Amino acid sequence: MPYLSKGRTLILSILGVLFAVIIGLLAGNYLTSGNDRSTAMREAGIVTLPSSRGLPALQLVSTRGEQINTQNLTGKWSLVFFGYTFCPDICPTTLAELRQLKKQLPEQARQNLQVLMVSVDPHRDTTEQLKLYLDYFDPEFTGLTGELKDIQTLSNALSIPFIPGDTSQPRYTVDHSGNLAILNPDGRQYGFIRAPLNIQKLAEQLPNVISQ
Template structure:
């Protein structure tokens, strides 16, 4: 199986996961079905049960260690990307900046945007800080050992294929979906790519208000 075939296989598996979770949530969930349909239409897929994150420590854009358990007290939207990405990453980060500005003032402080680098070979803390500054200086960047990032990505069902770093100007195949973390630090679901900010701006506030946060 060549690299392209592997990429297609993994991404198809991710799509199947999302669709399976979607059907389960709509058919077997409790509460207002209209609300659930509206969430799904906005690309928000909530898990039937929250998932704990692995016990890992990464490094943020300021060079400080960040234990994943520290991603509490606020909701977090995790995007797995990298600073040398030619298309989906800058587009997604620009959309997240726009989405943040579209949220009501009372919920903006309840959510943090996090870029987890899938290219730690090039994405030093300094590079992450410079890159995120082009979008929103409040965004968090995380990098670390490739094995740790793979462990985290697998735990939250976000596929990517580590690049052959021996090649010049290499790219990294990765998913555009976002991971939703709750204020207790567990994974609550996904937001499917491509992002629809108009619909997300309507559907995210009730979710972000549903539990305590900063």
């Protein structure tokens, strides 16, 4: 009997060691995988916030002819870009890249994503002007405009500020960023995508975000 007891103890000890080794390997793989995912996200230019944050309640009008409360941008993941139709460089480049990115995403990801362009030049960007401009890139892209003060409030809340143009000048420009804000389906800011956009890496990593 003592020999049997010792045998059971030895077997249990071996099993305990094996279990600990397996758990250690699984934990190591999980942590490595998590670190790899974080690195891949950063290399794609995706920056996530420690915790999501809400948007201020503002009234804008869309190119679909709807009054939009910015707290009701829900139901889908959103990429929010601040630009204007008279922009000579950043805007056409960014919108063309977003069109390319959308084409490379899996069907489910495309269905769960919307692209919103908020005009930083409401003085010239009517909803009609915005619609004509965005339709050239993708008819499903939605434009938003409204009062300048509200647009500035929104851009500051999303940490993508801009400097309004001097509307007294005939061909004024607006200083703005090419960064994108990411909103989750609850209408809260999830993070950013840094400019310049890396389409290939975004096409690989963005589905991991919008499948959450």
